[in-house]
Amino acid sequence: xxxDIKKLEKIAQQLRIEIIKMITNAGSGHPxxxxxxxxxxxxxxxxxxxxxPKKPKWNKRDRLILSNGHVCPARYAAMAYAGYFPKKELMxxxxxGSKLQGHxxxxxxxxxxxxxxxxxxxLSIAIGQALALKMDKNPATVYCVTSDGDxxxxxxxxxxxxxxxxxxxxxxxxxxxxxIQLSGKTKNIMPLEPLKEKYLAFNWSVIVINGNKISEIIKxxxxxxxxxxxVAIIANIxxxxxxxxxxxxxxxxxxxxxxxxxxxxxxxxxx
Amino acid sequence: xxxxxxxxxxxxxxxxxxxxxxxxDLIVLTADLRESTKVDKFAKKYPSRFIECGVAEQNMIGLAxxxxxxxxxxxxxxxxxxTPGRTLDQIKINVCYNDVDVKxxxxxxxxxxxxxxxxxxxxxxxxxxxxxxNMTVISPCDFIEAKKATKAILGMKGPCYLRLGRAKMRIVxxxxxxxxxxxxxxxxxxxxxxxxxxxxxVEKALKAAFLLKKDKIHASVINCHTIKPLDKKTIxxxxxxxxxxxxxxxxxxxxGLGGAIAELLSNNFPVPIEFIAVKxxxxxxxxxxxxxxxxxxxxxxxxxxxxxxxxxK
Numbered sequence: 001x002x003x004d005i006k007k008l009e010k011i012a013q014q015l016r017i018e019i020i021k022m023i024t025n026a027g028s029g030h031p032x033x034x035x036x037x038x039x040x041x042x043x044x045x046x047x048x049x050x051x052x053p054k055k056p057k058w059n060k061r062d063r064l065i066l067s068n069g070h071v072c073p074a075r076y077a078a079m080a081y082a083g084y085f086p087k088k089e090l091m092x093x094x095x096x097g098s099k100l101q102g103h104x105x106x107x108x109x110x111x112x113x114x115x116x117x118x119x120x121x122x123l124s125i126a127i128g129q130a131l132a133l134k135m136d137k138n139p140a141t142v143y144c145v146t147s148d149g150d151x152x153x154x155x156x157x158x159x160x161x162x163x164x165x166x167x168x169x170x171x172x173x174x175x176x177x178x179x180i181q182l183s184g185k186t187k188n189i190m191p192l193e194p195l196k197e198k199y200l201a202f203n204w205s206v207i208v209i210n211g212n213k214i215s216e217i218i219k220x221x222x223x224x225x226x227x228x229x230x231v232a233i234i235a236n237i238x239x240x241x242x243x244x245x246x247x248x249x250x251x252x253x254x255x256x257x258x259x260x261x262x263x264x265x266x267x268x269x270x271x
Numbered sequence: 272x273x274x275x276x277x278x279x280x281x282x283x284x285x286x287x288x289x290x291x292x293x294x295x296d297l298i299v300l301t302a303d304l305r306e307s308t309k310v311d312k313f314a315k316k317y318p319s320r321f322i323e324c325g326v327a328e329q330n331m332i333g334l335a336x337x338x339x340x341x342x343x344x345x346x347x348x349x350x351x352x353x354t355p356g357r358t359l360d361q362i363k364i365n366v367c368y369n370d371v372d373v374k375x376x377x378x379x380x381x382x383x384x385x386x387x388x389x390x391x392x393x394x395x396x397x398x399x400x401x402x403x404x405n406m407t408v409i410s411p412c413d414f415i416e417a418k419k420a421t422k423a424i425l426g427m428k429g430p431c432y433l434r435l436g437r438a439k440m441r442i443v444x445x446x447x448x449x450x451x452x453x454x455x456x457x458x459x460x461x462x463x464x465x466x467x468x469x470x471x472x473v474e475k476a477l478k479a480a481f482l483l484k485k486d487k488i489h490a491s492v493i494n495c496h497t498i499k500p501l502d503k504k505t506i507x508x509x510x511x512x513x514x515x516x517x518x519x520x521x522x523x524x525x526x527g528l529g530g531a532i533a534e535l536l537s538n539n540f541p542v543p544i545e546f547i548a549v550k551x552x553x554x555x556x557x558x559x560x561x562x563x564x565x566x567x568x569x570x571x572x573x574x575x576x577x578x579x580x581x582x583x584k
Contacts, residue, residue, distance in 0.1 A: 106369045106370075107368070107370050114369055115368045116364075117364070118360055121333060121360065121364055123333070124337060124365070125334075125340065125365060127330075128334035128337015128338040128340070130337075131322070132338045132343050135298075135320075136341075155333065155361070158330035159333065161330075162324060162327065162330050
């Protein structure tokens with residue numbers, strides 16, 4: 001476990017560099033969301049979660065369910081840096097026969113806990129896992145990462161209603177609130193506000209943080225674990241974080257940078 | 272044992288209750304349909320292993336996949352019009368792509384739902400389910416077979432779809448009959464044609480075969496309880512023996528059992544095929560007999576199809 005926030009920030013920056021290289025090398029992918037969630041992935045894999053990269057199926061591990069599967073480059077990078085697989089394999093992203101599929105594939109790479117990609121599907125999976133852990137009196141926590149787009153889907157709200165009703169208190173839903181979706185700003189496509197109040201009305205507890213501040217992410221998770229209800233951490237995140245021309249831009253939701261753009265991005269990230 | 276006429280959903284309900292005692296990792300979920308899907312007895316006896324999801328089928332399938340990823344065997348129960356009806360993506364990605372131990376049990380399949388009408392008669396579920404990689408599709412024909420099918424799917428790992436009916440139907444199989452997933456049961460042997468039926472149409476196929484005997488036509492009858500994986504060997508063998516096939520199912524003609532058999536035989540041993548199925552139409556309210564007759568799913572429609580098929584040899 002890494003406690004030093006400065007060190008964690010360095011790791012997050014390293015992950016961003018990998019994300020740009022991976023997506024550029026693949027020629028397609030989702031850079032804005034991946035760069036945005038890098039701090040959350042760093043906090044989870046290097047500080048918050050109990051896990052063992054050498055024993056990915058260790059029964060007492062905390063589970064991470066990534067619902068917005070398109071930001072998987074950030075997760076893959078975090079897992080490689082945590083020691084799940086050699087870093088050089090990161091360049092296999094989206095390649096034929098690779099376990100690093102364009103959207104996460106459980107059967108190809110069981111350490112990612114569940115396949116995901118189509119939005120709205122995976123908060124239910126996280127709750128199912130949380131229920132099973134409770135039945136088995138397993139003290140592990142289930143972390144789920146969901147996106148703005150996930151909250152357009154009815155399935156997500158069915159899941160929120162269920163978890164609130166059942167007081168699933170071993171579940172923490174970190175909302176990657178980056179305010180963009182595929183075709184524009186969320187406030188113009190399908191506004192989610194008041195999101196906090198919606199969760200409260202569904203009997204969840206809510207913590208609002210800056211999702212690009214690792215210290216806030218860690219503190220929020222520690223607090224959330226003590227609450228006797230399901231907890232939503234609304235993590236306000238800048239999509240494209242760290243690369244000036246991508247920050248806050250929905251046009252970088254789903255396209256790879258060209259070679260010169262990647263060079264420029266890497267220059268900014270290695271500064 | 273129940274009386275003679277009873278439904279496949281009741282067979283499932285009895286079996287799941289019996290298995291629950293030994294199989295401690297079995298979790299049953301429902302979407303506000305515990306009584307209709309016959310898991311009410313299970314719910315009462317095993318409340319800690321029963322999950323009421325409310326009328327939220329998509330979440331139910333996701334929960335089941337999550338439970339299965341954590342090592343449980345999850346059985347979801349609803350009507351065929353809801354699972355798979357409104358949960359295609361959840362079944363495809365959460366269950367099949369993850370390849371987890373989730374059994375999707377749907378009652379009220381086929382036209383035998385009767386008076387509730389078209390919205391509640393699942394007629395496209397076989398087509399949907401058999402296109403999913405990793406999925407096994409089972410459609411038992413009576414109470415006894417539904418019990419055996421329930422035990423069989425809980426004895427294997429991986430995604431399964433169990434298709435059940437609401438109506439009471441005559442029992443046509445025996446306790447001692449063998450039930451094996453992927454192995455069709457030959458119920459009658461005749462040289463002129465083969466009727467391959469699934470679900471409640473097995474009873475109609477047997478009736479049709481007896482009627483045909485009066486006209487000196489000897490039909491084989493196969494109970495094809497497993498639609499995926501198909502029993503290729505038996506089906507090809509009877510196509511070769513009788514050179515005329517009639518398929519019978521309470522389902523749309525597009526993509527169901529008949530489609531599966533046509534795909535198989537066109538690749539291996541093409542023979543004339545006639546399809547007893549709903550012909551690209553919605554159902555409607557009515558008694559079961561009225562509906563079977565109107566949609567040409569009754570024994571007389573089957574005998575007619577057999578005669579037509581023999582002419583095409």
